[in-house]
Amino acid sequence: MEKSLVLIKPDGVYRALTGRIISRFEDAGFKITAMKMLIPERKLVEKHYDSLRRNDEWLNSVGSKLKGKDGISNKTERELGLTVWNQLVDYLSGKPIIAMVIEGNEVVSSIRKIVGSTEPKSAEPSSLRGSLSNDSYGLANANNRPIRNIIHASSSVSDAEEEINVWFKKEEILDYERADERIQYY
Numbered sequence: 130m131e132k133s134l135v136l137i138k139p140d141g142v143y144r145a146l147t148g149r150i151i152s153r154f155e156d157a158g159f160k161i162t163a164m165k166m167l168i169p170e171r172k173l174v175e176k177h178y179d180s181l182r183r184n185d186e187w188l189n190s191v192g193s194k195l196k197g198k199d200g201i202s203n204k205t206e207r208e209l210g211l212t213v214w215n216q217l218v219d220y221l222s223g224k225p226i227i228a229m230v231i232e233g234n235e236v237v238s239s240i241r242k243i244v245g246s247t248e249p250k251s252a253e254p255s256s257l258r259g260s261l262s263n264d265s266y267g268l269a270n271a272n273n274r275p276i277r278n279i280i281h282a283s284s285s286v287s288d289a290e291e292e293i294n295v296w297f298k299k300e301e302i303l304d305y306e307r308a309d310e311r312i313q314y315y
């Protein structure tokens with residue numbers, strides 16, 4: 130079965146939303162096969178987001194939303210993107226988060242749908258980000274911080290494999306059968 134890596138970011142933990150978030154994944158038929166609560170060091174978060182730091186398309190796109198803002202317009206879009214990347218790493222470092230491996234049929238794309246798009250303000254209102262937050266690019270940029278969107282979810286099967294290796298050892302991922310798996314899948 131396909132696997133995804135999900136993090137409940139510090140805003141989700143501080144706002145006591147963890148139970149409701151986990152329930153949404155379980156209710157959709159997905160199986161949690163690893164879970165831990167931890168306060169990650171910056172190095173671990175840097176590793177998790179390493180592919181974004183090397184992704185010029187992401188850096189330029191994030192930076193372009195800041196370009197022209199007073200006082201920082203002398204930086205390139207890529208440099209502004211790197212500033213946001215650093216803020217993103219700070220946002221998750223040294224604060225409580227929950228990391229999970231979730232398994233199921235085409236789970237990566239289904240979980241992205243349940244989580245919703247990056248900006249809570251424009252995420253589907255039925256999604257987790259759209260129903261549990263109203264943060265926007267405008268507010269995040271005005272306050273010089275990354276979007277607070279409660280959850281991270283892997284965006285592809287190959288990203289999921291890399292991200293799972295960042296957060297979990299092989300033996301921490303459990304093999305068991307959910308009681309309704311036969312009804313769902315066999």
Ligand code: IDP
Pocket residue numbers: 181187190191192194213217246247266269274275276277278280281282284
């Ligand atoms: P995703 O979490 O929806 O996959 P990514 O593009 O992978 O979004 O970005 C990672 C995280 O970086 C987002 O979840 C959000 O917290 C933050 N972020 C993304 N784009 C921006 C932006 O334009 N401004 C501020 N923060 C951003």
Ligand code: MG
Pocket residue numbers: 282283284
């Ligand atoms: Mg992403």
